[in-house]
Amino acid sequence: MREEMRRDDRVFVMGEDIGARGGVFLATEGFLQEFGERRVIDTPLAESSIAAIALGAAMHGMRPIAEIEFADFIWPTINQMVGEAARVRYGTNGKMSVPMVLRAPQGGGVRGALYHSQSVEAFFAHTPGLKVVTPATPYDAKGLLKSAIRDEDPVVFLEHKRTYRLVRGYVPDEEYTIPIGRADVKLEGQDLSVVTYGLMLHHCIEAARALESEGISVEVVDLRTVRPIDRETVIESVRKTGKALIVHEDTKAGGIGAEVAGIIGEDAFEYLDGPVTRLAGPEVPPMPFAPTLEAEFMLSTDKISAAIRRLAAY
Amino acid sequence: MYRQMVLVRTLDERIWMLNRQGKAAIVASSQGHEAGQIGSVWALDRSKDQFYIYYRDLAVMLTLGMTPVEIMSGFLAKEGEPLSGARQFPTHGAYPELGLVNLSNVVGTHIPQAVGVALAAKMRGEDSVVIAYFGDGASSVGDCHEAMNFAAIHKLPVVFFCENNRYAISVPLSKQMMVDSIAARAEGYGMPGIEIDGCDIIAVYEATAAAASRARSGGGPSFIEAQVERYLPHTSDDDDTRYRSKEELEEARKRDPLIILSAQLKESGLLTDEIEARFASEARDIVDEATDVVESAPYPSVERFYANVYAEE
Numbered sequence: 199m200r201e202e203m204r205r206d207d208r209v210f211v212m213g214e215d216i217g218a219r220g221g222v223f224l225a226t227e228g229f230l231q232e233f234g235e236r237r238v239i240d241t242p243l244a245e246s247s248i249a250a251i252a253l254g255a256a257m258h259g260m261r262p263i264a265e266i267e268f269a270d271f272i273w274p275t276i277n278q279m280v281g282e283a284a285r286v287r288y289g290t291n292g293k294m295s296v297p298m299v300l301r302a303p304q305g306g307g308v309r310g311a312l313y314h315s316q317s318v319e320a321f322f323a324h325t326p327g328l329k330v331v332t333p334a335t336p337y338d339a340k341g342l343l344k345s346a347i348r349d350e351d352p353v354v355f356l357e358h359k360r361t362y363r364l365v366r367g368y369v370p371d372e373e374y375t376i377p378i379g380r381a382d383v384k385l386e387g388q389d390l391s392v393v394t395y396g397l398m399l400h401h402c403i404e405a406a407r408a409l410e411s412e413g414i415s416v417e418v419v420d421l422r423t424v425r426p427i428d429r430e431t432v433i434e435s436v437r438k439t440g441k442a443l444i445v446h447e448d449t450k451a452g453g454i455g456a457e458v459a460g461i462i463g464e465d466a467f468e469y470l471d472g473p474v475t476r477l478a479g480p481e482v483p484p485m486p487f488a489p490t491l492e493a494e495f496m497l498s499t500d501k502i503s504a505a506i507r508r509l510a511a512y
Numbered sequence: 513m514y515r516q517m518v519l520v521r522t523l524d525e526r527i528w529m530l531n532r533q534g535k536a537a538i539v540a541s542s543q544g545h546e547a548g549q550i551g552s553v554w555a556l557d558r559s560k561d562q563f564y565i566y567y568r569d570l571a572v573m574l575t576l577g578m579t580p581v582e583i584m585s586g587f588l589a590k591e592g593e594p595l596s597g598a599r600q601f602p603t604h605g606a607y608p609e610l611g612l613v614n615l616s617n618v619v620g621t622h623i624p625q626a627v628g629v630a631l632a633a634k635m636r637g638e639d640s641v642v643i644a645y646f647g648d649g650a651s652s653v654g655d656c657h658e659a660m661n662f663a664a665i666h667k668l669p670v671v672f673f674c675e676n677n678r679y680a681i682s683v684p685l686s687k688q689m690m691v692d693s694i695a696a697r698a699e700g701y702g703m704p705g706i707e708i709d710g711c712d713i714i715a716v717y718e719a720t721a722a723a724a725s726r727a728r729s730g731g732g733p734s735f736i737e738a739q740v741e742r743y744l745p746h747t748s749d750d751d752d753t754r755y756r757s758k759e760e761l762e763e764a765r766k767r768d769p770l771i772i773l774s775a776q777l778k779e780s781g782l783l784t785d786e787i788e789a790r791f792a793s794e795a796r797d798i799v800d801e802a803t804d805v806v807e808s809a810p811y812p813s814v815e816r817f818y819a820n821v822y823a824e825e
Binding site for chain 2: 210236237241242244246247250251252253254255256257258259260262274277278281282285286287288289290291292293294295326327329349350351
């Protein structure tokens with residue numbers, strides 16, 4: 199964000215506690231000092247207008263990055279993002295557009311309970327006109343965020359808050375971008391494809407590495423973007439391995455896994471050598487506070503390993 | 513102004529008739545709101561200001577320079593409709609060349625968007641003002657309050673223009689709010705609020721000019737409550753006899769902005785019966801011709817059905 203703000207005077211940030219506080223997760227630490235109050239706007243606690251004001255500014259020549267403090271507070275923006283931002287281009291027949299980014303930290307496993315843990319990607323991913331990005335690694339986060347800021351359409355950018363502290367990775371100082379809508383094969387394998395994104399990528403890689411010793415060769419596909427989904431990469435992988443396990447932290451019904459399963463069913467059916475399987479969050483509101491209850495909700499490397507073993511043995 | 517008011521009334525009546533003939537699927541009439549709409553547009557700078565309207569603002573559209581053919585092509589959903597390519601309900605979409613935007617049917621969502629436009633205008637060092645038009649119904653929406661608060665904090669160049677016709681479809685003002693004045697709320701957000709007779713075009717012009725000048729000079733937003741009348745049901749799909757008495761409507765007819773302006777102009781010697789008759793026949797001709805043109809135009813082809821969901825690569 200800092201690089202993009204230095205590069206392009208139209209880019210600015212707005213949200214709750216992003217100024218002097220530097221954001222609750224310190225994403226904008228030092229921004230106020232560097233860019234001043236004109237481009238680092240601490241807003242009132244009013245999420246709908248955070249999205250709406252960013253939307254308006256984007257229609258009038260700016261490139262706003264609006265931050266929602268926690269994705270659990272994103273619901274007041276649904277009207278502005280799904281109802282409005284997503285259909286500005288279509289509803290004006292291309293005369294206006296909304297090059298804005300709505301950033302929000304999401305996901306659980308941080309003792310966040312019912313209102314600081316939720317994954318919200320599926321709600322936005324259903325909407326034509328939006329793009330939804332869910333990076334898992336620091337390298338991808340930088341390249342994808344740059345693409346999101348430069349994108350001509352509204353992008354919902356969902357960072358898993360547990361990855362902020364859990365995951366360390368190399369991030370080059372130099373300029374690079376990663377295209378939105380392109381998945382990445384994070385680990386190559388032959389026996390089975392695991393399709394995932396966000397925090398679960400790290401558990402999937404861990405599980406895949408551990409299972410090498412059991413003679414199971416797992417390919418791990420990181421979607422990185424959940425709208426649009428990179429069909430080609432998913433299909434290519436599943437055609438090669440013949441088996442697909444889709445893993446996400448979000449609850450299962452109506453989730454991204456259903457969409458991926460549909461894509462595989464449509465375009466890789468004849469290559470399948472086992473049931474397309476989903477491993478996802480349970481059907482309870484995400485997610486309870488007590489450590490035992492939270493652990494019951496969250497997927498883990500062990501749970502993923504078990505699912506891989508079952509499918510591999512099919 | 514009077515000429516435009518005659519034309520928009522004639523156009524509005526024709527469009528309503530086209531609905532009753534089964535040719536226009538849905539119409540929200542501006543009849544009774546015209547003075548508020550025309551007077552406020554004239555008080556702004558059409559070369560640079562931005563107009564965020566809502567569905568009842570036919571007279572704003574016409575005063576900004578949309579032609580009767582363009583407007584009518586929206587109501588009949590014809591090929592070449594300039595606001596949305598007939599993808600949206602009539603009057604919706606955008607005409608950036610005229611600074612005209614009406615994105616959504618969801619009431620009140622555009623008010624904070626207009627504030628965002630004003631924020632961008634200020635950041636870019638422009639000298640422009642954004643006016644957001646909305647009804648009394650929209651003044652209950654949370655977005656309206658969030659918008660007023662933010663605009664006041666940042667002293668943004670916004671004019672909040674509330675066309676109060678005392679009905680949110682069928683719900684009267686007494687069931688929408690406990691206060692008599694919507695404008696009085698403005699003070700609570702740190703901006704001036706003024707109530708005006710929205711059927712008196714001169715009062716509208718003066719109040720809007722003052723608000724625009726305050727906005728342009730860095731003084732921040734203002735709130736104008738223009739008290740207007742709604743002579744027809746909410747839309748062509750509504751039946752207002754279920755909730756509004758004949759007597760009430762007759763009383764409202766006495767405040768017809770067209771009659772008021774005609775009387776004002778005649779009193780000051782600027783309008784004669786002959787000119788009035790000429791304007792009326794001229795308007796009929798324009799609307800007749802527009803009706804012919806638009807009725808014979810084709811519906812949009814589905815060729816571009818998928819275009820403009822995302823930026824084209």
